[in-house]
Amino acid sequence: MTVFKPSHEEQNKSSSGTVLSRRQFVFGASAMLALTTIPFSKNALASAIGQSLTQLSGKVFDLSIDYKTVNFTGTPARATVINQLFPGPLLRWKEGETVTLRVKNNLDHDSSLHWHGMILPTEMDGVPGLSFAGIKPGETFEYKFPVKQSGTYWYHSHSGFQEQTGVYGAIVIDPKEADPVVFDREHVIMLSDWSDEAPETIYANLKKQSDYYNYSERTMSDLFSDIKKQGLVNTWRARSMWNQERMSDRDISDVTGATYTYLMNGNPPAQPWQALFKQGEKVRLRFINSSAMTIFDVRIPGLKMTVVASDGQNVQPVTIDEFRIGVAETYDVIVEPKMEDAYCIFVQSIDRSGYTVGNFTSDEMFTAKIPDMDPMPILGHGDMGMNMEGMDHSKMAMGSDSMSGMEGMDHSKMAMGSDSMSGMEGMDHSKMAMGSDSMSGMEGMDHSKMAMGSGSMAGMEGMDHSKMAMGSGSMAGMEGMDHSKMAMGSGSMTGMEGMDLSQPSMVMPTLGLAGYGSDNEIKHLDSENGPQVDMQSGMPQSGLNDPGIGLRDHQANYNRKVLTYADLKGLHPTHDKRQPTREIQLHLTGNMNRYMWSINGINFADSAPLELAYNERVRITLVNDTMMIHPMHLHGVWSELETGDPDYIPRKHTVMVQPGSKISYLVTADALGQWAYHCHLLYHMPGMFRKVVIK
Amino acid sequence: MKNFNSLGFTLVMATASVMSSLSYAGAEDDPLLSYVAIDQLEKGLESDDPISFSFQAWVGYDMDKIWLKTSSEYQNSDDQGLEVQALYSHAVAPYWDMQMGVRRDIKPSPSRDWLVLGFQGLAPYFFDIDGAFFVGEKGQTSIRLSIEQEWLITQKLILTPEFEMNAYGKSDDELSMGAGLTDINAGLRLKYEITRKFAPYIGIDWSKKLGATADLARDNGDSISNSQFVIGVTAWF
Numbered sequence: 001m002t003v004f005k006p007s008h009e010e011q012n013k014s015s016s017g018t019v020l021s022r023r024q025f026v027f028g029a030s031a032m033l034a035l036t037t038i039p040f041s042k043n044a045l046a047s048a049i050g051q052s053l054t055q056l057s058g059k060v061f062d063l064s065i066d067y068k069t070v071n072f073t074g075t076p077a078r079a080t081v082i083n084q085l086f087p088g089p090l091l092r093w094k095e096g097e098t099v100t101l102r103v104k105n106n107l108d109h110d111s112s113l114h115w116h117g118m119i120l121p122t123e124m125d126g127v128p129g130l131s132f133a134g135i136k137p138g139e140t141f142e143y144k145f146p147v148k149q150s151g152t153y154w155y156h157s158h159s160g161f162q163e164q165t166g167v168y169g170a171i172v173i174d175p176k177e178a179d180p181v182v183f184d185r186e187h188v189i190m191l192s193d194w195s196d197e198a199p200e201t202i203y204a205n206l207k208k209q210s211d212y213y214n215y216s217e218r219t220m221s222d223l224f225s226d227i228k229k230q231g232l233v234n235t236w237r238a239r240s241m242w243n244q245e246r247m248s249d250r251d252i253s254d255v256t257g258a259t260y261t262y263l264m265n266g267n268p269p270a271q272p273w274q275a276l277f278k279q280g281e282k283v284r285l286r287f288i289n290s291s292a293m294t295i296f297d298v299r300i301p302g303l304k305m306t307v308v309a310s311d312g313q314n315v316q317p318v319t320i321d322e323f324r325i326g327v328a329e330t331y332d333v334i335v336e337p338k339m340e341d342a343y344c345i346f347v348q349s350i351d352r353s354g355y356t357v358g359n360f361t362s363d364e365m366f367t368a369k370i371p372d373m374d375p376m377p378i379l380g381h382g383d384m385g386m387n388m389e390g391m392d393h394s395k396m397a398m399g400s401d402s403m404s405g406m407e408g409m410d411h412s413k414m415a416m417g418s419d420s421m422s423g424m425e426g427m428d429h430s431k432m433a434m435g436s437d438s439m440s441g442m443e444g445m446d447h448s449k450m451a452m453g454s455g456s457m458a459g460m461e462g463m464d465h466s467k468m469a470m471g472s473g474s475m476a477g478m479e480g481m482d483h484s485k486m487a488m489g490s491g492s493m494t495g496m497e498g499m500d501l502s503q504p505s506m507v508m509p510t511l512g513l514a515g516y517g518s519d520n521e522i523k524h525l526d527s528e529n530g531p532q533v534d535m536q537s538g539m540p541q542s543g544l545n546d547p548g549i550g551l552r553d554h555q556a557n558y559n560r561k562v563l564t565y566a567d568l569k570g571l572h573p574t575h576d577k578r579q580p581t582r583e584i585q586l587h588l589t590g591n592m593n594r595y596m597w598s599i600n601g602i603n604f605a606d607s608a609p610l611e612l613a614y615n616e617r618v619r620i621t622l623v624n625d626t627m628m629i630h631p632m633h634l635h636g637v638w639s640e641l642e643t644g645d646p647d648y649i650p651r652k653h654t655v656m657v658q659p660g661s662k663i664s665y666l667v668t669a670d671a672l673g674q675w676a677y678h679c680h681l682l683y684h685m686p687g688m689f690r691k692v693v694i695k
Numbered sequence: 696m697k698n699f700n701s702l703g704f705t706l707v708m709a710t711a712s713v714m715s716s717l718s719y720a721g722a723e724d725d726p727l728l729s730y731v732a733i734d735q736l737e738k739g740l741e742s743d744d745p746i747s748f749s750f751q752a753w754v755g756y757d758m759d760k761i762w763l764k765t766s767s768e769y770q771n772s773d774d775q776g777l778e779v780q781a782l783y784s785h786a787v788a789p790y791w792d793m794q795m796g797v798r799r800d801i802k803p804s805p806s807r808d809w810l811v812l813g814f815q816g817l818a819p820y821f822f823d824i825d826g827a828f829f830v831g832e833k834g835q836t837s838i839r840l841s842i843e844q845e846w847l848i849t850q851k852l853i854l855t856p857e858f859e860m861n862a863y864g865k866s867d868d869e870l871s872m873g874a875g876l877t878d879i880n881a882g883l884r885l886k887y888e889i890t891r892k893f894a895p896y897i898g899i900d901w902s903k904k905l906g907a908t909a910d911l912a913r914d915n916g917d918s919i920s921n922s923q924f925v926i927g928v929t930a931w932f
Contacts, residue, residue: 130720158721161722209891219849220847220848246818246819246820246821531788532789594757594786594789685722686722689721
């Protein structure tokens with residue numbers, strides 16, 4: 001094992017802002033140590049530079065979990081740490097090698113380490129009760145598994161609430177083959193949230209008063225300014241639904257900056273972490289969100305970021321200005337600063353109750369200006385799974401995206417997915433549901449009942465259908481169709497002209513094609529009815545193209561391109577090209593007021609395991625029946641997010657499900673054993689959890 | 696009341712033993728929690744105004760709780776009130792708990808015992824509601840309804856209008872209560888949350904005896920309405 005860096009105490013005295021240059025990594029420890037001992041220049045920042053992660057690399061690792069007193073807020077508090085480090089050491093592995101990790105638990109309680117996103121044998125996954133019995137106080141558990149992948153991952157305790165108090169660290173795995181991502185230097189940026197309060201106290205506070213940490217609730221002065229702007233009647237109308245539902249449109253995060261200090265590599269914003277670059281370098285930033293509860297929005301004012309990997313897996317490069325990172329997700333981006341300057345790595349919590357920052361600079365003397373936080377998001381009706389604003393239809397839901405050129409439409413019942421629609425003219429539908437994808441050039445359509453799946457549709461003209469359902473697949477050039485009852489299954493259709501089907505003779509499989517997601521009917525089970533569930537999404541739209549609450553107007557307002565899941569396409573071809581043989585629809589449910597969380601209205605304790613047959617290809621559609629984002633993490637196998645290209649399906653381990661929305665991914669059940677499947681928000685996880693058995 | 700409490704305790708403990716076997720894979724979903732709240736502890740500004748106190752506590756889980764409610768008013772040794780309710784509370788709807796149990800009015804004397812069937816929860820438009828139907832020892836019946844709302848002036852400065860009404864099925868001469876609506880009470884309190892769990896407040900409190908109860912009070916030479924400025928604290932843990 002090679003320790004690349006001196007201990008934490010020594011780092012404090014050194015200018016170790018940036019140390020993980022790729023070249024340096026290749027040269028080894030001596031070069032690194034030499035770098036870190038460059039005398040620190042006593043400038044204004046001297047006392048304010050945070051420390052970096054400590055890297056351990058090799059094949060065998062000795063880790064110990066201990067208590068340690070930390071001070072992020074001015075008040076000492078007790079953390080649980082790995083190898084006396086906060087965050088734990090950055091573990092650097094090599095694809096193709098077998099790693100051994102001897103983990104000693106020095107806590108008074110059971111502990112464990114889970115290797116988040118690793119494809120490994122079930123008994124090495126580190127989930128007490130599922131993979132193993134946990135690590136008892138004073139005992140050591142030896143993990144040993146082959147490393148079959150490369151990229152940016154992380155590890156954390158899966159016991160109690162230890163994740164909140166510091167038992168987490170980064171994993172970087174170097175690829176066996178040449179890295180398709182070219183870069184000169186890299187930094188790991190681990191984001192997290194710290195509270196001086198014990199996590200059990202936070203959980204109890206939420207159970208007793210669910211808005212305990214929300215200091216952004218609507219006030220009377222908001223009400224008066226709304227009345228002033230919109231008038232009494234409109235204000236009453238806008239408020240009445242929220243009031244009737246007993247819900248708050250300001251309910252963004254359960255736990256906020258009221259108790260959290262947001263950290264970057266273990267540094268509070270008052271003592272920013274510093275990362276160095278040289279002008280003209282391609283710098284790879286490996287972002288990891290190891291928070292307990294905080295979803296972050298990340299940007300670096302002045303720099304474009306090119307996303308090259310998500311959840312450790314390479315994706316086709318996409319250049320953006322801003323991205324949202326859910327709890328447990330990772331994103332690798334490349335930045336190329338062209339000037340000698342300092343840039344602020346600005347990471348604000350989704351509810352804008354706080355932020356953390358890093359100083360990304362070509363010179364230790366430079367300090368970047370910290371921008372103001374963006375306005376706090378306010379939930380809309382679409383975030384409750386219903387979208388009824390802006391148009392005049394008796395029942396209509398439109399996804400949150402740009403729609404243009406829709407003219408003369410007359411629908412009594414209509415639901416449109418979240419995507420760009422353009423050039424729809426003269427449509428007349430009594431019942432219509434459109435899936436999530438781009439539609440263009442639809443003209444003169446007349447349907448009494450129509451459902452269109454997720455797939456691109458172009459050039460549909462003069463269609464006249466009394467009942468029509470189209471599956472997921474691309475459709476182009478449909479002209480002059482006249483169907484009284486029609487259902488189109490999964491498959492691409494092109495050049496359909498002059499069809500006349502009076503009978504439902506074209507009923508194709510309702511399971512959409514791999515890569516395009518699901519258009520199956522949303523079914524709320526009986527188990528969703530009860531005191532434990534406060535909301536059901538009536539018309540959940542696909543969250544794929546939705547930048548998400550608070551980010552939807554950033555393109556228009558600030559000219560910032562925000563990453564969406566739809567932008568993610570695998571760099572490598574889809575590994576398993578089979579079609580899904582079945583679809584599992586899971587509803588993410590809860591009662592915010594009682595602070596109870598569940599799946600299909602059933603909490604983990606009362607649930608039966610979800611069973612998958614070995615090697616089956618299955619689609620999981622997650623429907624969010626709450627107003628919060630749930631980052632869902634499936635252990636053991638990949639979650640292959642259906643972003644619209646069946647040939648390049650990106651692989652993820654954690655998928656954010658937007659409020660009141662749905663999203664689908666494919667799973668190849670190629671890992672025997674018992675696996676955890678849960679919301680990665682730490683205080684949702686105890687209830688919103690399923691055991692998955694693959695046999 | 697004693698019997699009821701031990702029944703409740705058994706229920707809580709039985710649930711606890713079921714839960715403890717499930718504490719794996721992460722933290723416990725539904726831990727046994729306890730809650731103690733001083734809803735109001737206040738004194739009228741005039742020297743002869745009473746000290747009043749209302750307190751509630753529960754122990755239990757998401758769906759089931761043992762709930763204790765107490766309210767007390769002390770003017771002098773001749774004029775005081777003390778009421779205690781011990782309830783089993785069960786979640787029946789997303790925002791509603793059904794509560795049943797016993798109530799004892801310890802003061803004024805003679806004391807009265809009641810069975811309680813109540814509903815507590817959050818109504819549309821964020822009205823906190825606590826309503827109960829009481830059946831007394833000798834076939835006496837009573838209904839109580841309290842409604843409260845919180846208006847946020849700022850995130851920490853909160854104005855709380857409250858309203859409560861009581862009604863009796865038949866008169867109780869020993870306690871000078873008449874049949875029908877007996878009294879209404881309205882309050883407006885402005886609190887400042889120094890923390891979520893501790894807030895001092897000032898307010899006005901107004902109560903009025905009604906109908907036959909008011910007549911009885913008049914006959915006894917007592918006042919039928921009372922208003923006062925109050926200063927107090929609210930806290931929970």
